[in-house]
Amino acid sequence: MAALVWQSCLLLLAVERARGDSSRAPCVHDLGSARQSWTLCWPALQYGGCHSNSSKGVRARVPGTVLASMLESNFSGLDPYVGMNLQQLPDIHQVGPAFYRVRYRTKVAPASCGHPFRTLILRGASYESRVFVDGVERANVTGMFRRLRVPVPSHGFDLEVETSPPPHFGVNVSGQGGDHQLAKDGPLAQFALGWDWVQATPDRNTGLWDKVEVMEHSSQLVEDLYVRTALLQRGAGHDALLTVEAHKGPCGLKWRVRHHANRSLDAEGTLAVPHCPGSSAKLEEAKLWWPWQFGDPYLYEVEILDGDCAILRQPFGVRHSEVFYEPRTDGPAFRINGVRIFLAGVNWITTDQLLRFSTNSQRYEDEVRLMRTAGANVIRVWGGGIAERPEFYRACDRLGMLVYQEFWMTGDNNGAQAGSFSWPLDHQVFVDNVQDTILLLRGHPSLFWWGGGNELWPSDRSPPMDISRAERGLVEALDGSRPYIQTSSLLQQMQSYDPKNVTAALSVDDGPYGSQVPGEFFQRNPYLRFQRYPNRTGLEPFPLSINPELGGPNFPTFAGLRRFIRTRQVPGRLGSPQPAEFAWHNFEAFVVNTSLGRPGLANGTLVDPIYDLWPRVSPMDQKTYADRASVVQYVQYRSLFEGYLQHQWSWYAGLLLWKGQTPWPSLRGFLYDWYLEANSAHQGMAAALQHTDHVLVSLEPCTLGAANVYRVNRGMEDAPETEVALTFFSLPQGEVLGTSRFQAPLVEPEAVALVGHARWPRRDGALLLRVHHNGHVLEHLLSDPCNGDALLPAMDYGNLEPTPTTLRARAWGAFEVRVTNVGAFAALLVHPRLWNGTEEVLPVWWNADYFNLLPGEMRRITWTGPVGSDVTFSGFNVREPEEALVI
Ligand SMILES: *[C@@H]1O[C@H](CO)[C@@H](O)[C@H](O)[C@H]1NC(C)=O
Numbered sequence: 076m077a078a079l080v081w082q083s084c085l086l087l088l089a090v091e092r093a094r095g096d097s098s099r100a101p102c103v104h105d106l107g108s109a110r111q112s113w114t115l116c117w118p119a120l121q122y123g124g125c126h127s128n129s130s131k132g133v134r135a136r137v138p139g140t141v142l143a144s145m146l147e148s149n150f151s152g153l154d155p156y157v158g159m160n161l162q163q164l165p166d167i168h169q170v171g172p173a174f175y176r177v178r179y180r181t182k183v184a185p186a187s188c189g190h191p192f193r194t195l196i197l198r199g200a201s202y203e204s205r206v207f208v209d210g211v212e213r214a215n216v217t218g219m220f221r222r223l224r225v226p227v228p229s230h231g232f233d234l235e236v237e238t239s240p241p242p243h244f245g246v247n248v249s250g251q252g253g254d255h256q257l258a259k260d261g262p263l264a265q266f267a268l269g270w271d272w273v274q275a276t277p278d279r280n281t282g283l284w285d286k287v288e289v290m291e292h293s294s295q296l297v298e299d300l301y302v303r304t305a306l307l308q309r310g311a312g313h314d315a316l317l318t319v320e321a322h323k324g325p326c327g328l329k330w331r332v333r334h335h336a337n338r339s340l341d342a343e344g345t346l347a348v349p350h351c352p353g354s355s356a357k358l359e360e361a362k363l364w365w366p367w368q369f370g371d372p373y374l375y376e377v378e379i380l381d382g383d384c385a386i387l388r389q390p391f392g393v394r395h396s397e398v399f400y401e402p403r404t405d406g407p408a409f410r411i412n413g414v415r416i417f418l419a420g421v422n423w424i425t426t427d428q429l430l431r432f433s434t435n436s437q438r439y440e441d442e443v444r445l446m447r448t449a450g451a452n453v454i455r456v457w458g459g460g461i462a463e464r465p466e467f468y469r470a471c472d473r474l475g476m477l478v479y480q481e482f483w484m485t486g487d488n489n490g491a492q493a494g495s496f497s498w499p500l501d502h503q504v505f506v507d508n509v510q511d512t513i514l515l516l517r518g519h520p521s522l523f524w525w526g527g528g529n530e531l532w533p534s535d536r537s538p539p540m541d542i543s544r545a546e547r548g549l550v551e552a553l554d555g556s557r558p559y560i561q562t563s564s565l566l567q568q569m570q571s572y573d574p575k576n577v578t579a580a581l582s583v584d585d586g587p588y589g590s591q592v593p594g595e596f597f598q599r600n601p602y603l604r605f606q607r608y609p610n611r612t613g614l615e616p617f618p619l620s621i622n623p624e625l626g627g628p629n630f631p632t633f634a635g636l637r638r639f640i641r642t643r644q645v646p647g648r649l650g651s652p653q654p655a656e657f658a659w660h661n662f663e664a665f666v667v668n669t670s671l672g673r674p675g676l677a678n679g680t681l682v683d684p685i686y687d688l689w690p691r692v693s694p695m696d697q698k699t700y701a702d703r704a705s706v707v708q709y710v711q712y713r714s715l716f717e718g719y720l721q722h723q724w725s726w727y728a729g730l731l732l733w734k735g736q737t738p739w740p741s742l743r744g745f746l747y748d749w750y751l752e753a754n755s756a757h758q759g760m761a762a763a764l765q766h767t768d769h770v771l772v773s774l775e776p777c778t779l780g781a782a783n784v785y786r787v788n789r790g791m792e793d794a795p796e797t798e799v800a801l802t803f804f805s806l807p808q809g810e811v812l813g814t815s816r817f818q819a820p821l822v823e824p825e826a827v828a829l830v831g832h833a834r835w836p837r838r839d840g841a842l843l844l845r846v847h848h849n850g851h852v853l854e855h856l857l858s859d860p861c862n863g864d865a866l867l868p869a870m871d872y873g874n875l876e877p878t879p880t881t882l883r884a885r886a887w888g889a890f891e892v893r894v895t896n897v898g899a900f901a902a903l904l905v906h907p908r909l910w911n912g913t914e915e916v917l918p919v920w921w922n923a924d925y926f927n928l929l930p931g932e933m934r935r936i937t938w939t940g941p942v943g944s945d946v947t948f949s950g951f952n953v954r955e956p957e958e959a960l961v962i
């Protein structure tokens with residue numbers, strides 16, 4: 076229902092009211108606690124009971140889980156994400172289910188729009204929910220992702236919704252799904268029992284976690300409106316055949332789609348509902364919906380008419396999505412509108428561990444935009460999480476972001492690695508939730524394909540056959556416009572993997588999940604190539620066309636760290652114990668095994684890039700740790716994406732970072748933190764992906780002591796012949812050491828061309844590189860990748876002694892500052908920050924972030940708003956106290 080925008084026909088309304096005619100748009104009332112007072116009571120007598128005549132109670136947050144409500148009422152201002160505070164909240168395994176079984180209560184006002192019918196709609200409640208109207212039970216629902224529609228009276232009434240926790244709430248031991256018991260229930264978000272990047276959620280997300288609405292309407296509601304689009308190729312343009320259907324609704328309603336350019340080309344037909352076939356119509360020369368970087372994500376609007384009056388409007392896109400077998404990469408690849416897309420994206424959990432942003436369009440818009448500014452063109456909504464909300468999908472529709480949505484199973488708990496292949500226990504409940512989720516989300520053009528779940532194996536047992544058959548059948552019948560792929564990965568089952576069966580599995584393996592020697596990312600299947608699989612000897616190529624998960628450690632900025640870490644301790648060099656707070660926040664060290672693929676080195680030679688690549692400091696402090704981490708992750712994530720890009724359409728059709736964001740302030744897997752501050756990994760990824768015509772310095776094994784320079788064209792058009800100039804600057808001084816110039820030939824779409832060889836002017840120490848080509852300037856921080864004596868070739872920071880430099884900034888209008896490096900050293904990874912008094916504004920859409928400034932150099936920094944009071948700059952070696960600029 077949420078994808079629908081209901082509008083009144085205001086003009087007609089008056090006329091109809093005069094005529095007593097009730098055929099017009101429904102009215103929607105959001106019953107959220109922002110508008111309406113709700114209380115919570117506990118049916119268990121030891122927590123007070125829920126007497127029908129008691130008017131007292133704890134204020135409830137709606138939408139909001141029990142824990143989210145209790146945090147506002149019962150735990151006096153405790154921020155569960157700071158320090159180890161989460162441990163102070165009672166885990167359901169300790170206090171029992173009665174502690175988190177509640178009733179949400181409110182008084183619903185009488186109907187006010189003059190319609191004869193009213194329907195209550197719960198968009199998401201977990202785990203078992205019962206609805207009472209004036210004390211009488213009217214309906215119930217099980218599972219986190221199934222809506223409930225309940226007819227309710229027109230007079231005012233007392234509404235109560237009782238929500239109970241999942242019966243198998245499990246024990247909050249840490250790790251992938253804790254003790255795995257939660258997977259007996261489901262569908263729900265399995266990460267609620269903890270993972271290696273999150274602690275267990277004490278109430279397992281019990282409660283009214285999503286929107287509650289009441290709709291007043293005249294006749295049968297039009298439910299789950301959907302526009303099927305089929306492209307009919309015609310010359311340069313595309314005609315599209317539109318079929319408009321609803322899952323439920325009255326017979327005989329008309330639909331209309333306004334043509335984007337020519338009113339005489341509007342398309343019209345009859346709405347199809349069960350038992351009443353509709354009529355399709357052609358939309359001529361349709362504008363297609365494209366992922367960003369390939370075109371506009373154009374949205375049309377379908378109107379449902381009652382007479383001449385639109386009673387319902389809903390956006391939709393015209394696009395065609397398909398998976399196919401790509402012989403070059405020997406595995407699955409994707410096309411949209413007939414065009415192959417190299418997928419470069421991220422894994423996604425959700426916005427908040429306690430699900431507090433489930434209806435927050437702004438939060439979704441911000442996070443999806445942060446993924447887009449990192450260069451991602453696809454987001455995988457991972458199967459251990461949730462069905463993302465319509466507000467998320469609306470942001471993706473608008474921003475041209477493709478989405479891979481999985482249903483809610485993972486091999487960690489559903490048999491392949493632990494738990495049981497037969498879980499969840501109630502298959503019908505699971506399938507009912509699948510069906511409702513397809514109906515809820517199928518209208519979003521950004522939704523690219525459905526997945527059966529995470530790392531499920533083997534294909535004939537996981538998901539259980541009846542569930543996978545039902546999923547496939549429901550996607551086919553109710554959606555029909557996008558593929559269903561049974562699992563993200565077959566978990567190394569090389570023997571049974573058939574790369575041609577592209578809807579059986581997206582891949583045969585995934586990973587790695589740690590830092591690498593940067594050059595490793597340019598080898599086929601980084602790190603995994605050393606794995607010994609059944610039937611394989613290792614050290615040989617195998618097909619992994621799309622890698623659904625690979626990544627490594629992340630770290631926030633120093634300021635970001637201070638938002639939630641209370642200790643001043645620092646993680647020690649690898650092997651030493653970690654401070655408890657860091658462990659609680661899932662800290663993972665940037666450890667690299669440097670011996671992989673280097674025969675001279677003993678197996679298992681481990682380097683800690685924060686300690687071992689730099690001049691020794693003693694003691695290490697958090698600021699230094701965070702500054703070094705910012706250089707390390709910038710290079711790691713850039714290399715990861717550039718390594719895959721160099722082999723686009725030869726070895727690979729795509730990759731997805733594990734992972735792009737985190738639902739609480741953890742220290743693992745994020746390009747921006749929970750507070751929405753981007754870290755340098757975000758810029759490392761953006762540097763690789765921001766232009767579809769990209770030049771990269773390859774870190775593959777050097778020939779003749781020089782690094783290869785490639786030009787990669789990911790776009791749909793030829794990249795024209797151009798000059799590439801690569802300039803090296805010394806560090807820390809920032810003096811020009813030399814420029815290499817190459818003539819880059821025209822590069823066709825999907826092609827990669829060798830442009831030339833770059834020889835480092837210095838063997839030791841990192842240099843700043845600037846690459847100019849075709850109007851773009853990209854920077855890089857690399858030491859000589861051909862220096863095999865370096866502990867980590869390309870990452871030698873022996874010359875980066877603490878050399879603070881001073882930046883001076885001048886305001887230049889409301890949304891511009893000019894920042895100059897007035898110090899003697901190059902300023903590295905400079906990161907602007909905007910303030911509103913003492914509050915930092917996040918996120919901010921800067922024109923440049925994590926950039927470098929040579930001594931004497933000035934840069935214009937602009938942003939799109941809001942107006943702040945100050946802009947400050949931090950950075951690897953930026954002197955901080957006096958950096959504030961008052962504007
Ligand atoms: C109403 O509340 C009173 C106490 O305030 C209690 O004694 C009585 O049993 C309640 N009645 C019902 C029906 O719950």
Ligand SMILES: *[C@@H]1O[C@H](CO)[C@@H](O)[C@H](O)[C@H]1NC(C)=O
Nearest residue numbers: 117122123133145148149174
């Ligand atoms: C929450 O706090 C309210 C009072 O603020 C109290 O009545 C209620 O019993 C508490 N609930 C639990 C489960 O602790």
Ligand SMILES: *[C@@H]1O[C@H](CO)[C@@H](O)[C@H](O)[C@H]1NC(C)=O
Nearest residue numbers: 162164165166169247248249
């Ligand atoms: C489990 O929850 C309790 C609080 O109820 C907490 O003290 C404990 O640290 C938690 N354990 C883990 C591993 O999350």
Ligand SMILES: *[C@@H]1O[C@H](CO)[C@@H](O)[C@H](O)[C@H]1NC(C)=O
Nearest residue numbers: 204205212213214215216217
């Ligand atoms: C839930 O609703 C169904 C009908 O939809 C009913 O048969 C069942 O008894 C209800 N369950 C409970 C616990 O009330």
Ligand SMILES: *[C@@H]1O[C@H](CO)[C@@H](O)[C@H](O)[C@H]1NC(C)=O
Nearest residue numbers: 334336337338339340341359
């Ligand atoms: C609009 O479409 C009609 C019907 O195809 C055509 O005759 C007319 O020329 C079009 N108008 C414009 C401005 O393109």
Ligand SMILES: *[C@@H]1O[C@H](CO)[C@@H](O)[C@H](O)[C@H]1NC(C)=O
Nearest residue numbers: 534535561573576577578579
């Ligand atoms: C492809 O995989 C699916 C799911 O495992 C299976 O049902 C189907 O038989 C396979 N098709 C072929 C041609 O092997």
Ligand SMILES: *[C@@H]1O[C@H](CO)[C@@H](O)[C@H](O)[C@H]1NC(C)=O
Nearest residue numbers: 569570571608609610611612
């Ligand atoms: C792979 O292993 C399977 C079973 O172990 C065996 O039947 C098959 O012949 C092997 N294939 C190759 C190419 O070695």
Ligand SMILES: *[C@@H]1O[C@H](CO)[C@@H](O)[C@H](O)[C@H]1NC(C)=O
Nearest residue numbers: 670673674675676677678679
């Ligand atoms: C490293 O390990 C591999 C496989 O375990 C082995 O083949 C190789 O000989 C080892 N190399 C050294 C230098 O120990």
Ligand SMILES: *[C@@H]1O[C@H](CO)[C@@H](O)[C@H](O)[C@H]1NC(C)=O
Nearest residue numbers: 911912914915916941942943
């Ligand atoms: C700035 O702070 C004021 C006062 O706290 C607040 O009202 C305003 O919304 C803030 N503006 C922004 C852009 O955050």
